[in-house]
Every structure is written in structure tokens, then in C-alpha cells.
Amino acid sequence: MPAIGVFDSGVGGLSVLKALQDVLPFETFIYVSDAGYAPYGERDVAHVLTRSQAIAHYLRDVRHAKALVVACNTATAAAIADLRLRYPALPIIGIEPALKPAAALSKTGRIGVMATRSTLESEKFKGLLASQPANIAFITQACDGLAAAIEQGDQKRIQSLCTRYTQAMGPFGNEKGHIDTLVLGCTHYAFATETITDLIGPGIQLLEGGVPVARRTRALLEEIGSVNTAVAHPPRTHSCTLELLTTGAGEPLQNAAYRWLNEKTPVQQIDTATGS
Numbered sequence: 434m435p436a437i438g439v440f441d442s443g444v445g446g447l448s449v450l451k452a453l454q455d456v457l458p459f460e461t462f463i464y465v466s467d468a469g470y471a472p473y474g475e476r477d478v479a480h481v482l483t484r485s486q487a488i489a490h491y492l493r494d495v496r497h498a499k500a501l502v503v504a505c506n507t508a509t510a511a512a513i514a515d516l517r518l519r520y521p522a523l524p525i526i527g528i529e530p531a532l533k534p535a536a537a538l539s540k541t542g543r544i545g546v547m548a549t550r551s552t553l554e555s556e557k558f559k560g561l562l563a564s565q566p567a568n569i570a571f572i573t574q575a576c577d578g579l580a581a582a583i584e585q586g587d588q589k590r591i592q593s594l595c596t597r598y599t600q601a602m603g604p605f606g607n608e609k610g611h612i613d614t615l616v617l618g619c620t621h622y623a624f625a626t627e628t629i630t631d632l633i634g635p636g637i638q639l640l641e642g643g644v645p646v647a648r649r650t651r652a653l654l655e656e657i658g659s660v661n662t663a664v665a666h667p668p669r670t671h672s673c674t675l676e677l678l679t680t681g682a683g684e685p686l687q688n689a690a691y692r693w694l695n696e697k698t699p700v701q702q703i704d705t706a707t708g709s
């Protein structure tokens with residue numbers, strides 16, 4: 434059975450991979466971290482588009498992936514339309530900030546959105562924002578440097594950046610005029626939820642997009658009869674099979690995969706230019 438390709442600029446997409454493994458337990462996944470060309474969120478759109486094209490080419494044309502999950506809000510905004518034109522027969526699933534679910538949940542009508550600068554400045558995000566109910570206020574915050582700090586596992590910097598950005602958006606709470614719902618619009622930020630919750634309080638709802646993306650992936654694969662439901666022979670000791678690949682240093686991905694997914698699969702380095 435061919436694999437499902439998943440990519441992000443770095444370790445953030447592991448938060449989506451975790452949800453994918455839960456809903457598609459007998460699949461093989463190839464995860465590509467584009468750490469050699471990251472972060473995406475403060476780079477120009479052309480860079481993110483070119484990198485997304487190179488990784489999609491590797492996953493589809495070289496590795497024959499049966500579906501592609503763009504586990505990065507920034508890459509989805511910059512490249513998903515182009516990727517769908519290039520590969521019309523391939524199920525391609527992207528991720529975007531969960532504004533609609535947040536609008537349905539919020540009682541105060543004030544919602545915070547943390548995302549990369551590139552995502553917030555994209556036409557795709559502006560369109561999404563414009564389609565939300567007019568009585569809801571979205572307070573957007575470009576979180577420069579936060580994805581990089583999470584990539585490096587730099588706790589001190591994560592703490593100081595989260596403090597700065599949540600203070601800039603606040604106040605948080607359940608009273609009128611307070612933000613009661615916070616959208617994490619970058620897959621990296623899912624790995625800073627503890628720090629963020631400590632700062633804004635446990636009563637604030639945090640929303641990220643991994644689970645809906647995983648469900649959508651499963652639904653699309655079901656439509657084309659491509660879900661792998663059979664247990665492998667001989668039975669696997671681990672339900673999902675996984676390849677962890679990176680275009681950069683292996684250590685951040687190895688550490689993050691172990692810490693967050695309890696995954697010990699050795700990380701391999703690849704060159705997406707040559708596909709080797």
C-alpha cells in the first residue's frame with residue numbers, strides 16, 4: 434500500500450501526524466520536515482511555494498504517496514491551490530486557522546488568533562476572516578520567532594515570546610470584552626499549549642486544526658476506497674509505519690518525535706532537489 438505524505442517546515446506537523454495516526458491506524462506515513470529551508474512564516478510567499486512544490490514532487494512523483502497532507506498553515510495559504518492544479522487526481526488536505534469552530538464556541542465574541550505573519554497576510558486568510566460573522570471580533574497576532582523557538586525546544590524563548598504575544602492580544606477571560614477562545618493557527622504552536630494555558634488561564638478554549646484535518650483525510654481516502662484497514666502480516670508491533678525525513682538537522686525532529694509521539698524511528702536526511 435502506498436504511503437500518506439505529510440509535510441511541514443519543521444516539527445509542527447507532528448501535531449497533525451499524531452491525529453492522523455489515531456484515525457488511520459494501519460497506514461504508512463512519510464513525514465517530511467523542511468527544516469533546511471525553515472522557518473516559512475517570516476519568508477516570502479515565493480519561497481514557501483517553491484519549497485512546497487519540491488516536497489510535493491518528492492512525495493508524489495518519487496515516493497508515490499496516495500495522499501498529501503500539508504500540515505502547515507503557512508504552506509497551505511501559499512501553495513495549496515497550486516499543488517491541487519499540479520496534482521488534480523491526488524487527495525491534498527491542507528490546514529487553516531479554526532476560525533469557524535471558534536466563532537461557534539465563543540460566548541464573549543472575542544477570539545484571539547496566533548499565527549505566522551505570512552499566514553495572517555495571505556489572501557486565503559483574509560478571505561476566511563471576511564467570511565466570519567460580523568458580530569465576532571478576531572484579534573490576530575503575528576508570532577514572529579515562536580515557531581523557530583519551538584523547533585529548537587528553547588523553553589526560555591518560548592516562554593518570553595508567548596508572554597509577549599498573549600499580552601498584546603489580551604485581556605483573556607469569560608467576561609464581556611475578554612477573549613475567551615484562542616485559535617492556534619500554526620501547527621508548531623500546538624506544542625506550546627501548556628505554556629500558553631499557564632499564561633491565559635485554564636478557562637480559555639484553545640483550538641488547533643489537527644483532528645479535523647485527520648478526519649478529512651480519512652473521509653477523502655474512504656471516498657476513493659484507499660483506506661488501509663488490514664493488519665499487516667506479520668502483525669506489526671506498532672500500528673502505524675512511519676518514515677521521518679528532514680532537509681535539515683535531524684536532532685530537532687528526532688527529539689520532538691520522541692517527546693510528543695513517543696516515536697523512536699530514526700530520522701533520515703533527504704535532499705528534495707534530487708529526491709535522494
Ligand code: DGL
Pocket residue numbers: 441442443445446471472473474475504505506507508549552580581618619620621
Ligand atoms: N508550522 C507552520 C504553520 O503551521 C509554520 C512554521 C514556520 O514558520 O515555519 O504555519
